[in-house]
Amino acid sequence: MSLRIVVCVKYVPDATGDRHFAEDLTTDRDAVDGLLSELDEYAVEQALQISEASDDAEITVVTVGPEEANKDGLRKALSMGADKGVHVVDDALHGSDVMGTSLVLAKAVEHVGYDLVVCGMASTDGTMGVLPALLAERLGVPQVTLLSEVAVADGQVTGRRDGDTATERLAASLPAVVSVTDQSGEARYPSFKGIMAAKKKPVEELQLSDLGIEADLVGLGGAWTAVDSADARPARTAGTIVKDEGEGGKQLAAFLAERKFI
Amino acid sequence: MPVTDVTSLIDFDSLLDDEERLIRSTVRDFVDDKVRPHIAEWFEAGTSPRELAPELGRLGLLGMHLTGYGCTGSSAVAYGLACLELEAGDSGLRSLVSVQGSLAMYSIWKYGSEEQKQEWLPRMAAGEAIGCFGLTEPDFGSNPAGMRTRAERDGDDWVLTGNKMWITNGSAADIATVWARTEDGIRGFLVPRGTAGFTTSDVHRKLSLRASTTSELTLDGVRLPSSAMLPQARGLSGPLGCLNEARFGIVFGAMGAARDCLDATLAYAGARTQFDRPIAGFQLTQAKLADMSVELSKGLLLALHLGRLKDAGRLRPEQVSVGKLNNVREAMEIARTCRTILGGAGITLDYPVLRHANNLESVLTYEGTSEVHQLAIGQALTGISAYR
Numbered sequence: 289m290s291l292r293i294v295v296c297v298k299y300v301p302d303a304t305g306d307r308h309f310a311e312d313l314t315t316d317r318d319a320v321d322g323l324l325s326e327l328d329e330y331a332v333e334q335a336l337q338i339s340e341a342s343d344d345a346e347i348t349v350v351t352v353g354p355e356e357a358n359k360d361g362l363r364k365a366l367s368m369g370a371d372k373g374v375h376v377v378d379d380a381l382h383g384s385d386v387m388g389t390s391l392v393l394a395k396a397v398e399h400v401g402y403d404l405v406v407c408g409m410a411s412t413d414g415t416m417g418v419l420p421a422l423l424a425e426r427l428g429v430p431q432v433t434l435l436s437e438v439a440v441a442d443g444q445v446t447g448r449r450d451g452d453t454a455t456e457r458l459a460a461s462l463p464a465v466v467s468v469t470d471q472s473g474e475a476r477y478p479s480f481k482g483i484m485a486a487k488k489k490p491v492e493e494l495q496l497s498d499l500g501i502e503a504d505l506v507g508l509g510g511a512w513t514a515v516d517s518a519d520a521r522p523a524r525t526a527g528t529i530v531k532d533e534g535e536g537g538k539q540l541a542a543f544l545a546e547r548k549f550i
Numbered sequence: 551m552p553v554t555d556v557t558s559l560i561d562f563d564s565l566l567d568d569e570e571r572l573i574r575s576t577v578r579d580f581v582d583d584k585v586r587p588h589i590a591e592w593f594e595a596g597t598s599p600r601e602l603a604p605e606l607g608r609l610g611l612l613g614m615h616l617t618g619y620g621c622t623g624s625s626a627v628a629y630g631l632a633c634l635e636l637e638a639g640d641s642g643l644r645s646l647v648s649v650q651g652s653l654a655m656y657s658i659w660k661y662g663s664e665e666q667k668q669e670w671l672p673r674m675a676a677g678e679a680i681g682c683f684g685l686t687e688p689d690f691g692s693n694p695a696g697m698r699t700r701a702e703r704d705g706d707d708w709v710l711t712g713n714k715m716w717i718t719n720g721s722a723a724d725i726a727t728v729w730a731r732t733e734d735g736i737r738g739f740l741v742p743r744g745t746a747g748f749t750t751s752d753v754h755r756k757l758s759l760r761a762s763t764t765s766e767l768t769l770d771g772v773r774l775p776s777s778a779m780l781p782q783a784r785g786l787s788g789p790l791g792c793l794n795e796a797r798f799g800i801v802f803g804a805m806g807a808a809r810d811c812l813d814a815t816l817a818y819a820g821a822r823t824q825f826d827r828p829i830a831g832f833q834l835t836q837a838k839l840a841d842m843s844v845e846l847s848k849g850l851l852l853a854l855h856l857g858r859l860k861d862a863g864r865l866r867p868e869q870v871s872v873g874k875l876n877n878v879r880e881a882m883e884i885a886r887t888c889r890t891i892l893g894g895a896g897i898t899l900d901y902p903v904l905r906h907a908n909n910l911e912s913v914l915t916y917e918g919t920s921e922v923h924q925l926a927i928g929q930a931l932t933g934i935s936a937y938r
Binding site: 304305359360363364367477478479480481483484486487 | 554568569576580608623
């Protein structure tokens with residue numbers, strides 16, 4: 289039986305672009321280009337490596353996001369080598385927080401069918417990093433997060449987590465959810481053949497009703513958190529220049545201590 | 551908020567489809583990761599990034615617009631966009647890819663026997679084998695018809711004698727496509743590296759394309775089996791057909807070098823202050839930036855138009871001449887004008903502009919000088935050949 293791998297990816301606003309909040313205090317996605325979250329490329333890469341090491345595996349990439357998430361997010365993952373895509377797109381999703389997104393992803397992953405779910409360590413826009421854990425909880429399966437090395441064999445997923453003080457070797461029985469870090473191995477560039485082949489790969493578009501999700505559980509209304517106000521970051525002011533006249537080191541140390549860096 | 555990409559001025563991206571944009575951004579990422587951090591060092595040391603060839607092959611960049619034999623089979627526009635991003639890195643890198651795909655591989659793909667294609671194209675597409683293209687000679691540049699290199703029959707064999715000059719990838723090449731005069735007109739031959747009598751020596755002391763290998767090929771009684779000849783090419787139309795392919799890539803490529811100069815200059819002008827304000831705020835600087843962006847935009851639109859014509863199978867050689875003449879000339883002007891905005895910083899390898907300007911000096915004259923392209927256009931307009 290084939291190994292069913294599902295990779296959850298996010299379409300994020302380009303961090304190098306000029307990002308703003310819209311009137312409802314969600315990210316203004318129209319004003320800035322979007323792309324596949326770079327941290328999710330590591331998840332796609334690890335899924336591809338697991339698939340290549342397996343006799344028979346199929347990779348489905350799942351995303352929850354606006355219309356453009358298909359062409360600029362999913363397509364890149366498909367170009368890298370994933371087999372098919374699922375795109376949950378619904379106006380009611382606008383403004384969802386991680387609680388809503390994890391609910392939708394869990395339903396979508398169940399809809400696809402899975403043995404292993406692979407996530408990136410965090411999104412590059414929200415950078416919360418809690419989605420893999422929430423997803424595992426909602427699915428009721430083991431979670432092995434923040435892996436810098438991952439492999440699948442004999443119905444188990446194994447991996448290595450590099451902590452500050454210890455390196456852990458972990459294992460979980462499948463089905464399971466894992467997340468991989470940016471230390472797990474450089475993500476491949478999509479090959480041009482892959483880019484051309486991706487056009488022909490199937491992408492299933494789903495709405496909330498297809499997954500049996502009530503609209504009031506997601507979106508801005510269903511979010512557990514709310515942004516009350518947001519102000520643009522103040523313009524950068526000129527830095528402090530320390531001239532070394534014998535006391536330079538002490539002045540630097542005092543500067544750092546004052547800002548609690550040391 | 552200043553733009554981070556000057557091509558957004560005319561929303562150039564809106565003219566591309568999803569696939570073209572993804573190929574473009576893949577090459578841009580590759581250049582950012584693998585080329586940009588090292589290019590100044592390679593240029594200064596005069597070394598060509600030969601070791602990138604397998605990675606270029608994995609991406610599908612080598613012979614990307616050719617079909618079969620492990621090649622990608624992309625559209626001409628996608629190939630052009632890839633050339634643009636490569637040349638935004640360095641003209642030398644784009645030259646490596648142009649010569650490999652459009653000259654060496656194309657000559658085999660278009661004119662070779664099935665055996666020659668099977669033997670060389672898959673390895674060349676993968677970047678495992680490098681090719682070069684020997685047409686120009688020390689005394690015959692714009693006038694290749696006068697070439698002295700000759701191939702003579704000796705039993706079933708051919709014996710080649712002569713010199714080829716200014717050959718990109720020459721000493722790095724595993725296989726050389728060499729054009730030679732025969733009793734039967736000009737014919738092409740595949741000369742593997744290491745064949746007795748075939749030697750290369752590199753051109754040193756270059757001030758341009760320093761991150762690219764440029765060599766002289768010496769053929770001193772090189773004996774080749776009859777199977778080494780490209781069976782489908784007869785006469786000068788063979789090599790000229792290849793050059794037309796490579797020139798097409800330059801039409802896009804030159805705009806990549808220009809864009810890189812402008813992006814660097816916009817960033818510099820915004821950060822550099824004189825008289826207590828960023829120099830980007832001065833009218834003379836803005837006039838330069840505006841004029842350069844307009845020329846870049848026009849060049850991009852021309853390149854894309856020619857690409858669409860090529861994909862429709864309707865691109866004529868004089869149209870490629872229009873593109874090469876204009877886009878290289880304007881790219882040079884942009885690079886030099888950018889240099890004036892960067893002041894002293896512009897003459898260093900800390901910024902890309904003089905490197906690009908110097909590279910473009912080569913691009914201006916190789917694969918048809920500006921003057922030859924003017925004459926090709928002149929002939930198309932008047933019906934009169936000015937040089938024959």
